[in-house]
Amino acid sequence: MAYSFDELINTRQSCRSYSDKPVEKEKLEELVKAVRLTPSACNSQPWKLFVVTGEKARFVKDALQLMGRNKFTEDCPAFTVFVEKPATLKAGIAEMVSSQKFAQLDVGAAVSYYTLKATDLGLQTCILGWFDEKKLSNALGLSKSEKVRLVVATGYAVDGYELREKVRKDVSEFVDFIG
Numbered sequence: 001m002a003y004s005f006d007e008l009i010n011t012r013q014s015c016r017s018y019s020d021k022p023v024e025k026e027k028l029e030e031l032v033k034a035v036r037l038t039p040s041a042c043n044s045q046p047w048k049l050f051v052v053t054g055e056k057a058r059f060v061k062d063a064l065q066l067m068g069r070n071k072f073t074e075d076c077p078a079f080t081v082f083v084e085k086p087a088t089l090k091a092g093i094a095e096m097v098s099s100q101k102f103a104q105l106d107v108g109a110a111v112s113y114y115t116l117k118a119t120d121l122g123l124q125t126c127i128l129g130w131f132d133e134k135k136l137s138n139a140l141g142l143s144k145s146e147k148v149r150l151v152v153a154t155g156y157a158v159d160g161y162e163l164r165e166k167v168r169k170d171v172s173e174f175v176d177f178i179g
C-alpha cells in the first residue's frame with residue numbers, strides 16, 4: 001500500500017463491517033512475520049498465535065459473541081488469537097521488576113504490530129477483548145499457564161466502508177514535557 005507512517009496510524013481503525021472475502025494465506029503469513037519483529041522484555045517473545053479461518057472459525061465466533069456483543073464478527077473470515085505464554089526473563093530481572101506484567105505488555109505490542117501490518121496490506125482489523133475465555137482456551141487446548149489475551153478479527157471491509165475521524169483525548173490531557 002505504501003502508506004507513510006502517519007498515514008498508516010491514521011488509517012488503522014476498528015472495522016465492524018466485514019465482507020466475506022477470504023484473506024489470502026500469503027497475507028496472513030505476512031502478518032505473523034510482522035509479529036515476529038515485535039520487541040519484548042528480555043526478547044522473551046511470550047506469545048503464541050492461532051490463525052483461524054473459514055469454517056474452522058465457528059468456535060472463535062461463538063466465543064466472541066457474548067451477551068449480544070461482537071455480533072459483527074459473524075461475517076469476518078479470519079481471526080488471530082493472541083495467547084500469552086509464561087515469559088522467561090533473565091535471572092535477576094524478574095525479581096527486580098516483579099510488579100510489572102511484561103508478558104502482557106509484550107502481547108499488546110505484538111497486536112499493534114499485527115494490526116498496523118494488516119492496514120499496510122489493505123486489510124481491516126478489530127482488536128477484541130470481550131470473549132468467553134474458557135470456551136476459547138478449551139477449544140485450543142491451552143495449558144493452565146497459557147492465557148488468551150486478545151483476538152483480532154481480520155478481513156476486508158464491505159464496499160463503501162469509510163475512514164472515521166479519530167475520537168481521542170487532546171495530547172495536553174495525557175502528556176507532560178519535562179525539561
Ligand SMILES: Cc1cc2nc3c(=O)[nH]c(=O)nc-3n(C[C@H](O)[C@H](O)[C@H](O)COP(=O)(O)O)c2cc1C
Pocket residue numbers: 012013014015016070126127128129130131150166
Ligand atoms: C484491548 C482492546 C480490547 C478491545 N475489545 C473490543 C471488543 O471486544 N469489541 C469491539 O468491538 N472493539 C473492541 N476494541 C476496539 C476499541 O473499541 C477501539 O480500538 C477504540 O474504540 C478506538 O477506536 P479505533 O480502533 O477505531 O481507533 C478493543 C480494543 C482494545 C485495544
